[in-house]
Amino acid sequence: MLCQKCHKRSGTIRYAEVVDGRVTDQFWCTECLAQQRSGDVGFEISEISPTRPNRDAIHSVVSRVVQSQQTCPACDTPLQRIVESNRVGCTTCYETFEKPLSELVNRLQNNTIHTGKAAHLTDARTQLRSDLRSKRSLLRSVLKAENYEEAAMLRDEIRSLESGLYISESGAD
Amino acid sequence: MHIAPLLKQDPTWQQGSTGVHNDVVILCDCNLGRNLIDFPFPAQCTSEERVAVESRIVAVLDQLNLLASGHYFRLPELSYSETQLLAERQLIPHALTHPVSGQGVYVSQDQSLSIIVNDEDHCCIRVLTSGLQLQDGWARASLMDDTLGAILDFSFSPKFGFLSQNLSHLGTGLLCTVLLHLPGCAQRNELPELRELATSLDINFRGVGIGAPSSGSRAEASAHADPRQALYSNMDGFAPRAPHESEGDLFQLSNHSTLGRTEEELLFQLKQCATTIIEREEGIRRQMRDNEGEILSDRVERARALALKARLVPFDESMSLLSSLRLGVSLGLISDVSLAALNGTLIQCQDAHVEAHRIRDEGPVGDQDRKRFRAALLKAQFFSPNN
Numbered sequence: 001m002l003c004q005k006c007h008k009r010s011g012t013i014r015y016a017e018v019v020d021g022r023v024t025d026q027f028w029c030t031e032c033l034a035q036q037r038s039g040d041v042g043f044e045i046s047e048i049s050p051t052r053p054n055r056d057a058i059h060s061v062v063s064r065v066v067q068s069q070q071t072c073p074a075c076d077t078p079l080q081r082i083v084e085s086n087r088v089g090c091t092t093c094y095e096t097f098e099k100p101l102s103e104l105v106n107r108l109q110n111n112t113i114h115t116g117k118a119a120h121l122t123d124a125r126t127q128l129r130s131d132l133r134s135k136r137s138l139l140r141s142v143l144k145a146e147n148y149e150e151a152a153m154l155r156d157e158i159r160s161l162e163s164g165l166y167i168s169e170s171g172a173d
Numbered sequence: 174m175h176i177a178p179l180l181k182q183d184p185t186w187q188q189g190s191t192g193v194h195n196d197v198v199i200l201c202d203c204n205l206g207r208n209l210i211d212f213p214f215p216a217q218c219t220s221e222e223r224v225a226v227e228s229r230i231v232a233v234l235d236q237l238n239l240l241a242s243g244h245y246f247r248l249p250e251l252s253y254s255e256t257q258l259l260a261e262r263q264l265i266p267h268a269l270t271h272p273v274s275g276q277g278v279y280v281s282q283d284q285s286l287s288i289i290v291n292d293e294d295h296c297c298i299r300v301l302t303s304g305l306q307l308q309d310g311w312a313r314a315s316l317m318d319d320t321l322g323a324i325l326d327f328s329f330s331p332k333f334g335f336l337s338q339n340l341s342h343l344g345t346g347l348l349c350t351v352l353l354h355l356p357g358c359a360q361r362n363e364l365p366e367l368r369e370l371a372t373s374l375d376i377n378f379r380g381v382g383i384g385a386p387s388s389g390s391r392a393e394a395s396a397h398a399d400p401r402q403a404l405y406s407n408m409d410g411f412a413p414r415a416p417h418e419s420e421g422d423l424f425q426l427s428n429h430s431t432l433g434r435t436e437e438e439l440l441f442q443l444k445q446c447a448t449t450i451i452e453r454e455e456g457i458r459r460q461m462r463d464n465e466g467e468i469l470s471d472r473v474e475r476a477r478a479l480a481l482k483a484r485l486v487p488f489d490e491s492m493s494l495l496s497s498l499r500l501g502v503s504l505g506l507i508s509d510v511s512l513a514a515l516n517g518t519l520i521q522c523q524d525a526h527v528e529a530h531r532i533r534d535e536g537p538v539g540d541q542d543r544k545r546f547r548a549a550l551l552k553a554q555f556f557s558p559n560n
Contacts, residue, residue: 075213086340090213091328094336101340105333108341111433114334116345117315119327134435141438145445 003029072096132161176255178244180529184262184284186303187516195304195512196503197451199352199423199519202263202301203310204408205318206294206337206346208328214338215291223275223291230290233324234279243281248272257525260405263301265289267385267405267412286313288321293408294337294346296321303516305447307349307440314347315436334432342408344432347439350410351447352381356422356500357457358450364416367424367450376446377427380419382412383489402488403523421492426450462504473501480551485544491522494551514554522547 003009009029070079077089079097083104088094094101102112115137139154174180186200208214212226227247234240248256248265249272256270264287265278279288289297298317300310328336334344342348358367371378386407404411410427414420426447428439461469476497479486486494499515501507520526527543 075217077217087216087338088214088336088340089217089338091208091210091330091336094330094333105340105343105432109343109430109432111344111430113332114330114344114432116334116347116435117318118331119322119329119335134437137435138437138441141434141441145441 003032005029005032070097128161128164132158135161174255174529175246175251176244176258179262179280179284180258182282182284183517184301184520186285186301187520188303188513193305194448194451196499197354197454198303198305198447199354199516200263200301200303201305201307201310201349201351202299202406203307203314204348204350205298205314206296206342206348206408207298207318207321207325207335208295208337210326210328212295215293215295216338218275218291220274223273225275226295227275227277227290229325230288230296230321231277231279233321234288236324237320239279239281243279243286245279246277248276248278249274254525254528257401257403258529261403261523261525262520263404263406264299266292266407268292268407270405286317288317293339293342296325297408305351305444305451307351307444307447310349311347311436311440342431344430345434345436345439347431347436348409348428349440349443350406350425350427351443352411353424353426353447353450353454354422354496354499355424355450355454356496357454357461359419359422360461361457363453363457364424367453368416370449371426371446374442374446375429376443377410377425377429378416378446379410379425379427380414380416381421381423381425382414382418383420383492384412386410386412401524403525404519420489422496423492458500458504469500469504470506472497473504473506477501477507481555483548483551485541486547486551487544488522488524488547491518491547491551495519495522510554518550518554521550 005028009031071077072079072089072093073096074092075089077093079100082088082093082097083100086104086108088101106112116134135154135158139151139158142151142154209226209229212218212222215223215226218226231240231245234245246259248269251259251272253270256265256272259265259278259280260267260270262284264280264284266289269276269278269289269292275291277290279290281287285301287299287301289299298314298321300314300317302310330336335346337343337346355367358364368378381404383402383404385405404423406412410425411423413425416424426443428443431439434442476494480494480498495515495518498507498510499512502510502512502515521530524543527546530546
C-alpha cells in the first residue's frame with residue numbers, strides 16, 4: 001500500500017489520530033511519520049505486543065490525541081489519558097467514549113464484541129440462547145482443530161439445546 | 174503472624190498427584206476479573222470508595238458463609254513478609270505486596286481459591302489447580318462468579334462484556350496461565366518453534382523469571398523494585414522472560430485476548446496449545462532416555478549429589494537443581510523423591526518462606542543463611558515423609 005500522505009513511498013506504519021473522539025486510520029511511510037512527529041504536540045500510546053500474529057507486519061502503531069479535551073462526566077477521566085494508558089476510569093467512560101474505545105479495543109484484542117458468559121441472566125430463554133451461542137462458537141474452534149469426536153458431541157448438545165429453545169418458545173406462545 | 178493458619182497447611186495444588194500431565198504441568202491458574210457497577214474502577218477509586226467496595230464484598234462472603242471455611246486478610250494489616258508469602262503461594266499478585274487501604278484477599282481453606290479485592294478489578298477470582306486442569310479451574314471460578322454475581326451487581330455491557338479498567342482484560346475477564354516444565358524442549362532448542370506455535374493460536378509463550386513481574390499491573394508496582402527472590406505473578410502470568418532466559422526450565426502459556434471468544438473457546442485453545450507442547454516434551458524425554466541415557470543420568474545424578482551435599486544454594490541454582498530432579502523423577506531415574514515434595518520445595522525455597530522458617534526456628538538471617546537453609550531443604554526432601 002502506498003503512503004496515504006505522500007503517495008510515493010510504501011505505507012508500512014498505521015497512523016491513528018483521535019480528534020474530538022473520532023478516530024481516523026491511515027497507513028504512512030516512516031519518513032512522513034518522522035516529519036509529523038517532529039512538528040506535533042501529543043503523545044504515543046504503548047506499542048502493541050509483537051507476539052500478536054496479525055500485527056507482525058505492522059512495525060508500530062502510533063496514536064495521537066491532538067485536540068480532544070473530553071472527560072468522562074462521571075469520573076472526570078480525560079479521553080487522552082485513556083488512550084495513553086489503555087485504562088478506563090469507570091463504567092460511564094465506556095458509554096461516553098464508545099466509539100474511540102471500540103477502536104482501541106479492536107487494536108488491542110482484535111475484536112469488539114463479547115460472546116462469552118453474560119451477567120444477570122434471569123430469563124431461562126436468554127440463558128439458552130447464550131449457551132447456544134457459546135457452543136456454536138466452540139464448535140467452530142473444535143472443527144478448525146480437526147477434533148471431530150468432540151465436534152460430534154458438541155453438535156448433539158447444540159441440537160438438544162435448540163430443541164429446548166423451540167419447546168420453550170412454543171410454550172411461551 | 175496473621176497468616177499463620179496458612180503456613181500450617183500446604184496448598185492443595187502442591188500435591189500435584191491429581192492433575193493430568195502433572196510431570197510437565199506444575200500449575201494452572203484461572204483469573205476472573207469483575208467490577209461493581211456503582212463504583213469507579215479501582216485505580217480511580219478514592220481510599221474511602223475502596224474501603225466501601227471491600228466492606229461490601231466481605232459482607233457477601235460472610236453472607237455466603239465462606240468466611241467460616243477460609244480466611245479474609247486485610248492486606249495493609251499484614252507485614253511485608255506476610256504479603257510476600259501470599260504472593261509466593263500465588264494467592265495474590267505481586268503488586269499487592271505493597272498494599273493500599275481497601276485491598277485484601279480471601280483464601281479458601283485448601284488455598285486453591287482466592288478472591289483478590291481492589292487490585293486491577295474490584296474482585297478477582299483466582300483458582301489454582303495442579304496439572305492441566307484448566308476446565309476444573311474455570312468451572313470453580315465460574316461457580317464462584319455466579320454465586321457472587323447473584324448478590325453483587327457486576328459491571329456488564331452486552332457489547333463489551335464484563336467491564337474492566339484494563340482494556341486488555343475486557344469481555345470475559347478470564348486470564349489463564351499454565352506453568353510448564355520443559356527441560357527437554359529447552360535442551361533441544363525447540364523454544365522458538367514453540368513460541369511460533371503459541372503465537373499462531375493467539376497464546377503467549379514466555380519464559381519465567383525470578384523477582385517482580387516487569388509488566389506489572391500497575392505503574393506503582395514497578396516503583397517497588399523487589400530484591401527478594403521468588404516466583405511472583407500478576408493477573409497475566411509470572412515475571413516474563415525471553416524463553417531462552419527462563420529459570421529452571423519453567424515456561425508459561427497464557428491467553429492473549431479476553432474478548433470475542435467464549436470462555437470455553439479460550440480454554441480450548443490454551444489447552445490445545447499446552448497439550449501439543451506437552452506431547453512434544455514427553456517425546457523428547459523418551460528419546461533422551463532411550464538414546465542419551467548416560468548424559469541424562471549424569472545430569473540427574475549430579476543434581477541429586479548437589480542436592481544432598483551442597484551447603485549453600487542460591488535461589489536460581491535451586492530452581493536449576495529442582496528442574497533436573499523433576500526430570501529424573503518423571504523418567505523413573507529417581508524413586509525416593511515425589512513430584513509433590515519437589516513442588517513443595519519450589520515454594521519453600523522462596524525468600525519469604527525461608528524468612529517464615531527463620532521466625533519459627535530462630536534460624537538464618539542474611540543472604541548466606543538463606544542459601545544454607547535452601548541447601549538443607551533440598552537435602553531434606555530425600556527424607557520427606559511425603560515420598
